[in-house]
Amino acid sequence: RWDDLCLPQATAGPVRWWPCRGGHTEGWQIVAQKKVTRPLLLKFGRNAGKSTITVIAEDISGNNGYVELSFRARKLDDKDLFSKSDPFLELFRVNDDQGLQLVYRTEVVKNNLNPVWEPFKVSLSSLCSCEETRPLKCLVWDYDSRGKHDFIGEFTTTFEEMQKAFREGQAQWDCVNPKYKQKRRSYKNSGAVVLADLKKFHRVYSFLDYIMGGCQIHFTVAIDFTASNGDPRNSCSLHYINPYQPNEYLKALVSVGEICQDYDSDKRFSALGFGARIPPKYEVSHDFAINFNPEDDECEGIQGVVEAYQNCLPRVQLYGPTNVAPIISKVARVAAAEERTGEASQYYILLILTDGVVTDMADTREAIVRASRLPMSIIIVGVGNADFTDMQVLDGDDGVLRSPRGEPALRDIVQFVPFRELKNASPAALAKCVLAEVPKQVVEYYSHRGLAPRGLDVPAGEASAGCTP
Template sequence: MSAGSERRAAAAPRAVPAPRASRVELRLSCRHLLDRDPLTKSDPSVLLLLRSQNQWVQVDRTEVVRSSLHPVFSKVFTLDYYFEEVQKLRFEVYDTRGPSDLGYQDDDFLGGMECTLGQIVAQKKVTRALLLRFGRNAGKSTITVTAEDISGNNGYVELSFRARKLDDKDLFSKSDPFLELYRVNDDGSEQLVYRTEVVKDNLSPVWEPFKVSLNNLCSCEETRPLKCLVWDHDSRGKHDFIGEFSTTFEEMQKAFGEDQAQWDCVNAKYRQKKRNYKNSGVVILADLKSYRVHSFLDYIMGGCQIHFTVAIDFTASNGDPRNSCSLHYINPFQPNEYLQALVAVGEICQDYDSDKRFSALGFGARIPPKYSPSVPTQVSHDFAINFNPEDDECEGIQGVWRPIGTGLPRVHLYGPTNCAPVISKVARMAAPRRQYYILLVLTDGVVTDMADAREAIVRASHLPMSIIIVGVGNADFTDMQTLDGDEGILRSPRGEPALRDIVQFVPFRELKSASPAALAKCVLAEVPRQVVEYFSYRELPPRGLGTHTHDAGPERAGQPGVRPVSVSSTLGVP
């Protein structure tokens, strides 16, 4: 980010963050599409575009459904939904001439539809006519978009199916089977959940594993009916029905756990006509893995403690504490900015610390017994405010502020403003622990050890630790935006990137007129995500929740909040 843009970012007032976006899944289907192919039917796919900065930006694209004028797409679009924004969407349907990932410039346009995400969410299901260029109707073509809120989704499942001895539907070769999985809705309608790939010329196919959210699979209701249909693929779109079976996710889990996860694939017409008919093959659930998406509250309710540490700037730029203009001046009737920020954040954090004891550190001052006006000594950048290096903890928020008031006359405010020592000190405490640490740094100016601070933050990003920096006073804090990873990944002077974004910087003056609750909400908004990210990276589920008996593989690391869990395991967390 350029210096100019940094200054604009610093100058812009920081509003209290809105609630985090809800997640919405969109499913698409079309009816009565135009037929652009002379010998076969159209091969439709849908392109999703989002209006951003006065232009349409491609978001995603569905798969191609071959030779169909009434396609139901298995591809699910997942979007963030913001109540306070108008999110304009455009759906464009094309007769695809090649693979859907090769672009759409050479495809035939079958029609488009525009609406807002808010309209889809409000109605849950929107059916609109498709329009050609210049607003002309595309015949009777329509597109239906169905929305589901997955904000409360508690995980997803990975399924792997295979089949044995399927019916042979082809005259000169074997069947080309694929499987479709449907969810039965409350009104009896069926919603396509997933369509596998086609396995060519094989009566005992093994389909690739696939992942679906539990909300998508069964609306998070394990007893909801599911249907599996097996087809012999036809390049002209006239697929031959092989058979089907019904089950539930609950039944799948139980059968898989008992090594009995197989179902007869039945064709009802054959059953009626053939006296000795048994099945048209057998479908086997080869693997089932459930993944729990853990939340911040999962960890808190699982016993995770949050240890709060405050580090306060005692440099000379704060002014003489005896002067009413000093940022450290203690007014019995009006708390200074340091105290306001400390109370606002500390009172929230103390609810997650069972012993209510907080570490309180100072930096940038000469302290006793080293300090003497006639004997210059080294400045301390990580001293205990209670002057007890063996135990820097204080009882509650008031216990933090009390030694500040009594200690100010005993220290010589000096400088420079070095933050790296206190970051490193808290990092050393966090390294061997299983609790989470929040460091609140209160400073009246830009840190002077920026390179060392960046290095310390990058190292701390691997630890159970978050850093909140509040700038008090009227200094120019533009350069402090560098430490906040919102504008890009923070890197150490050696170029090593931070594993996680763990720093939140807020100038106090931007929220000075707001309530303490607003300040706390602003500076603590990112902490829940940071907690979940850390424990997910370390592959540590909340205490009391199980871990999966199968190896989740290296892809699990770094996916926030996701952890495989067994359908029956009660293994605790170390």
Template sequence: MSGDSERTVAPGVVPAPCASKVELRLSCRHLLDRDPLTKSDPSVVLLQQAQGQWLQVDRTEVVKSSLHPVFSKVFTMDYYFEEVQKLRFEVYDTHGPSGLSCQDDDFLGGMECTLGQDLFSKSDPFLELYRVNDDGSEQLVYRTEVVKNNLNPVWEPFKVSLNSLCSCEETRPLKCLVWDYDSRGKHDFIGDFTTTFAEMQKAFEEEQAQWDCVNAKYKQKKRNYKNSGVVILADLKVAIDFTASNGDPRNSCSLHHINPYQPNEYLRALVAVGEVCQDYDSDKRFSALGFGARIPPKYEVSHDFAINFNPEDDECEGIQGVVEAYQNCLPRVQLYGPTNVAPIISKVARMAAAEERTGEASQYYILLILTDGVVTDMSDTREAIVRASHLPMSVIIVGVGNADFTDMQILDGDDGILRSPRGEPALRDIVQFVPFRELKNASPAALAKCVLAEVPKQVVEYYSHKDLPPRSLGGQTGEAGPSSAP
């Protein structure tokens, strides 16, 4: 949807294009029947938002007389991690020829989403246990509760009699189906497996009580499909500079001044980057940290404090929650100094190290540092970054204000390999530094595009180095493009 000219953001700052091809396959269920004599003849129109307007991208074929159409048309799109790509799907009962015009068609319904949001959300799983009867029919024995927003659900223990479970025949087949709950009753099938009570007993005795939950549809369609498994999620951490060089927030010249009609540079950068990253964070909760301020109650200088003043839970609900915590924090702290960022980089690195020790590293951390000047603890920062380059994390530094950020380019490994004070080289480039003033007049989308442009490459480099194959939502490895699995 965007041409080359739209990807040029500012002089000297050109984001590297990093696109993946994504295939979208569509189907509908229980459509409205608008035809009095026959069923509807549905088709779906795909639109994408560009510069605030919805533009038609393509349209499926028409499926005749069906309220549950499965369309053969495949939409192929360029997917950019660093962009919020808004999509709209409109379903029509088609009357005229299958063209691009919907003028004579009846609108049946529609929905909007971003290209990233549904691919990286967690499921609300529940399990159904069925007894397979002698005639091959299946009798529901038990249905668990729904575990909200969880890819590793632990359901409550339950009891059923052996007679209800398997008619007292320990080798009678039992079928377990796992679903992703939908409040409208249109649950998405995740996968199933078949076992027996005898197999269950033996598995528990041998401490190997696990079964692959398989979706047969994806097993037929996809090479190397194993089971319906794990996704890679991005976990955004935000660190804000509260040093005195920002100026008194009560003064309109301060970089921290809160103007209800014009967000300051900190807020503009925070919202632009956060709105992209939130599609890849399943619970939409973000750690928000501050550094360089004297904080209550003793007003001692801290270079690592929760801006919601809850050290036990520094996460905020959504990007708007981070904005509100930032605005509430300003009148309660005393801006001080110096500009030390190594403590926060090391803190996030410890979280990333703990994730790596799981052997799966399904969580990738993005640390966004917003600062108005060159860091004071440059040696410690270089050391922290070199250590972090071995871990599943990236560091994005946005310089706000008009300071001379020349020395900050040292941390960005674009012009050479960053080394620690001891001479140890970084394993990979994990830092992106962007001076906000070069993007001051850019749109939020263009700002996010530039700031996040290197993150996909950094993610791929980490998993490649660790020899961890990418895992799609359907459990398929080694192929590009997410699937439509839950």
């Protein structure tokens, strides 16, 4: 993003340098040349092999609208020998230099020559740089698990043409394989792609719009009290209380919590624990209030959470297993009650501090998928040096998270932060990492629900909320 790269330089006066892995250029060069390619450099100025970075500058008008598109196809070519094709569609924007920029890739529809792909939303700036006559190219492929997808066909259109054809009920394009067309006189197409639905929305609300409209962010802190953290009486334990310096949990709690505190409207945190035997019966609990007041589990600010944690630790027995699903479900029940109000007024963020492997991974995935439909996000902070591979799976950055039953998450609501890599970072760097996805997640939720910020008038017939891809 241009504003991420050059925001500090977007002021009057000389344009300053911005670093790129040791390489550099000037902001005005990018704007003037439209496209700048520079080699990536290692330390001491050595080239990083043949790697390069290319920055493309585009002048985008003030259009912050977005569209929802839904495609299907019929009578596609069969590319598989013993079954039918597994088609997916790619939509590209044609840039000024005639290069292709991927806008969206659909899911794969297995064993089907007449696929119906899920609807998707995309901003007009991403789709066509807000130029409705800019060419768009659609390619249809037969999926191959080894990555060698078979090309079925393609067509070129524009967003302007899409709208006109859809209004006239003729939004259908021949899916053409140029090689077949060149070789066979009788060749017509390899099927057809139909624009099944098109919805154009004119207003995209920002995270700030919702906050200014009175949306309140509520944080819940959940702390891992399982035995894998080590005996708190042992100095090697992640829960060891040293009178002279904070343990790993306190470091993470204070560093991350103080950042989150600035987002919380009333500075009161629900503080929960999981994986310990608790008084009076010392039965294992996976969602207990660390102040031992189940009627009011809130603490005043992060300092209140710290005090509750320090008072709680000597009273519980660290046990297990590391079950996270009950905590997620508990917060989700509160978020579900808010969802029923039909207003953009309350959003819930669960901050989980844990030392490693989740035991109830299947139940956790199920709970996250259900929570993805609620006004809720989850930040998982990994404490210590354990293997956090499972946490990376829950963070849906590498693909859509699915429940054990195969149901996909509606939104990516999980952000994983390995604290060991950030505990020496500046507050600004830590804040950027911890809260990087929260504004987008908030806007995506209210966009999906069609809820505008409170207090804003929405013109009749216009979508009340939007999102950026």
